[in-house]
Amino acid sequence: MYIPITVDHIARVEGKGGIEIVTSDEGVKEVKLNIIEGPRFFEAITIGKKLEEALAIYPRVCSFCSAAHKLTAVEAAEKAIGFTPRPEIQDLRDLLYIGDMIESHALHLYLLVLPDYLGYSNPLAMVDKYRKEIEYAMTLKNIGSKIMDYLGSRAIHQENAILGGFGKLPTKAQFEELKKELKEALPLAEYTVELFSKLEQYEEVTDDEMVHMAVKPRNGVYGIYGDYIKVSDGFEFPVEDYKKHIVEKVVEHSFAKHSFYKGKPFMVGAISRIVNNADLLYGKAKELYTQYKDLLRYNNCFANNFAQAIELVYFIERAIDLIDDTLAKWPVKERDEVELKDGFGVSITEAPRGLLVYALEVKDGRVNYADIITPTAMNLAIMERHVRMMAEKHWQDDPEKLKLLAEMAVRAYDPCISCSVHVVRL
């Protein structure tokens, strides 16, 4: 008689999910990631609503990546109504998005992942012994938040990113202040890379069939926006064709769907971006990438943590460059008028945890169709496969050890479970 190994509520992730592992004499019988977060029906509740109001609601899909949701929805909406933002506005949207990236990566690495490696149940318990690390986490998080405060109105659910641009832009002095603090934060990001280079261990999950998907960045700069998706098997497709290549299925044990590419699970996220676009990195991040190339393994989900650390360095440098570009063009006009024409638009961007899809149809100024696919919904199938691989390796070990390892595999994906729950129309 075997008692299933269950984690009712996976800790230190965003949202509510559990793990269930059933074994028998022969080995692992069943592995499930139960997604028990309630459904929120975002697509359904915004259909028929005014476009601007729907755009105010979409970031509420998720707090850890609210700027990602806001900006991806805004781009899809602008494509639908046939509006293209000025390059200066696009730069500032990139900067706002990067604020989210920095905050989210810092929180994930230090507060959600690090305690496992140092043997703590929570980050606050680490304060006595690892005060420096916690303070670094807070400083890095704060600079990301401040970018979002200044450009987006606040760090969670930014209202100051609207069709055509921004309600109001930060002052020149505020941009200078951000730049100064970003420069001060850069060494802390580099320390993060050093720290994780010592912690990361990869022997647990080795999946040589792993396929990675990421945006092919626009203008050849490693980043967030793009018009094509790159797959690590060499295939590329335009974002408008996403439904042909990212196929979703409902599974019984989850309020979130699972996604497949060519019938198989695939991964998105920081490691997927690096696997597909490392040649576009520059500056300090490029140096660190070259130095630590061996740790950025395509076949191991745990490499996602380390990839986030490299990205922390990259995005801080990129943010400084974007501020310099903005100040060189100063004064920048905050917004252009838009006309709510009918149409359909797809935007796929790089949220902190990977590809985020928004497809919106606009008719008479209202949302006529909405489809959202989040990174975690894309990652769930492969996440489940890797928890299974972990279980197959450790099913005879102490259940507590297996539980922790399975949770760590899930945490490596930096899942946003709330995000994943509400998914698309079939």
Next chain:
Amino acid sequence: MENEKVRIGFYALTSCYGCQLQFAMMDEIIQLLDKAKIECWFMLDRDSSEDREVDIAFIEGSVSTQEEVELVKKIREKAKIVVAVGSCAVHGGVQSWGKDKELSELWKTVYGDAHVKFEPKMAEPVEKYIKVDYKIYGCPPEKKDFLYALGTFLVGSWPEDIDYPVCVECRLRGNPCILIEKGEPCLGPVTVAGCDARCPGFNVACIGCRGAVGYDVAWFDSLALEFKKKGLTKEEILERMKIFNAHNPKLEEMVNKIFGEGE
């Protein structure tokens, strides 16, 4: 000393986790450690349990599954003070925006004919199921909302509710009036203050994320009249006011009055 610490639990129902994130992101949280002991906070702590007794239970999220109905009842039994945190817990959240549609219709739109083994329900505020002692408003709440509530609880006192609208803070900041001067559908006049008129400060009309001012002083009717004069239909007005107030019992009645119905 350990026994003297205030025992805290942070529980999530269906939400975006933004209220917890806001709480976790406060630098001040480190200072709290000497005074409080965290019994349950899954977002940060593996060693969490929903079965432990606590002095203060913070609940974020709307009640959106049958399991969550049971969970809030359990939390109430184990907690001395229950605090509903954020627009989901207090008002049912943006997911209640679809309240006018049937749950089965929403389900079909998103999941088709597929079956999931958990049982969903229409999003509802926590208060619908248990007694709530205090509410922290916002989507997400401001950090100072948390600090104020926690600070007063920790000294054995009780936080006061804000009973005036966002307009007051807008005037104090000297913002131009988005409603009067720009003609945009700003919900500042009916929305509870405390955000320092954050959005109007960015030239963005308030969408009411902190919910309606309490004590029956949210004058949906006066604002609806203003919106009506600007050419908005009853449906447009209700839609906007319901983003964060879908469960408000006074809303429809007051808006109907302006459109000559239900008198």
